[in-house]
Amino acid sequence: MADHDLMILPLTCPGCSAPLQATPREVVYYCRLCRCAAELCGRETKPRSMLHAAGNGDLFLPFWVAPFSFQSAGVTVGTRGEFARFSGNILREGAGADSPSLLFLPAFSLQAPQVIRIGRQMTLRMPLLRGASQAPERIGEIEMAECDVEPMAEAVVVSALPEERRKSFSFMKEFRVTIGTPRLCTIPFLSRNRKCYSSELNLEF
Numbered sequence: 376m377a378d379h380d381l382m383i384l385p386l387t388c389p390g391c392s393a394p395l396q397a398t399p400r401e402v403v404y405y406c407r408l409c410r411c412a413a414e415l416c417g418r419e420t421k422p423r424s425m426l427h428a429a430g431n432g433d434l435f436l437p438f439w440v441a442p443f444s445f446q447s448a449g450v451t452v453g454t455r456g457e458f459a460r461f462s463g464n465i466l467r468e469g470a471g472a473d474s475p476s477l478l479f480l481p482a483f484s485l486q487a488p489q490v491i492r493i494g495r496q497m498t499l500r501m502p503l504l505r506g507a508s509q510a511p512e513r514i515g516e517i518e519m520a521e522c523d524v525e526p527m528a529e530a531v532v533v534s535a536l537p538e539e540r541r542k543s544f545s546f547m548k549e550f551r552v553t554i555g556t557p558r559l560c561t562i563p564f565l566s567r568n569r570k571c572y573s574s575e576l577n578l579e580f
């Protein structure tokens with residue numbers, strides 16, 4: 376088929392075969408009937424695994440979560456404990472200091488500066504996600520594709536590091552972020568007056 380031909384594909388859920396509702400900007404689709412996620416691979420929809428985090432809230436916002444490490448000026452940081460120390464934070468006891476540090480990036484619709492701000496705050500807090508007992512009926516629309524996670528990762532990680540390290544020329548020159556495979560998760564927020572809150576994450580936007 377030539378490039379200029381339009382192709383109309385019916386989006387059907389790979390889990391229950393129901394038609395999927397989608398906006399043009401969505402990249403991963405959520406089925407409200409069987410509560411599973413799907414993405415388009417070629418002409419077919421394939422299931423996409425997703426973790427739904429437990430917590431308080433009526434709005435389930437999607438995030439990409441990926442293990443990450445960074446290297447710079449002879450230092451390698453790749454665990455929660457090391458990242459907390461390096462970013463000037465204190466990790467709570469029992470918070471898995473030796474497990475991989477996790478990058479969080481909002482997958483819902485936001486302007487780039489907001490993606491970095493919320494990504495930074497979540498990455499600094501690095502919440503330990505417990506799975507909810509039930510998948511939500513609706514989730515926020517997923518508009519950031521998996522392939523966009525890596526290009527955003529460096530900006531988020533560097534924004535989480537203290538000023539003096541960021542300002543050092545050699546630190547920035549050698550700075551490299553490596554990420555593992557991103558996975559999708561939803562995190563519950565409370566929505567009030569067009570704002571989103573999470574008291575557990577101490578986050579508002």
Ligand SMILES: [Zn+2]
Nearest residue numbers: 388391406409
């Ligand atoms: Zn379904």
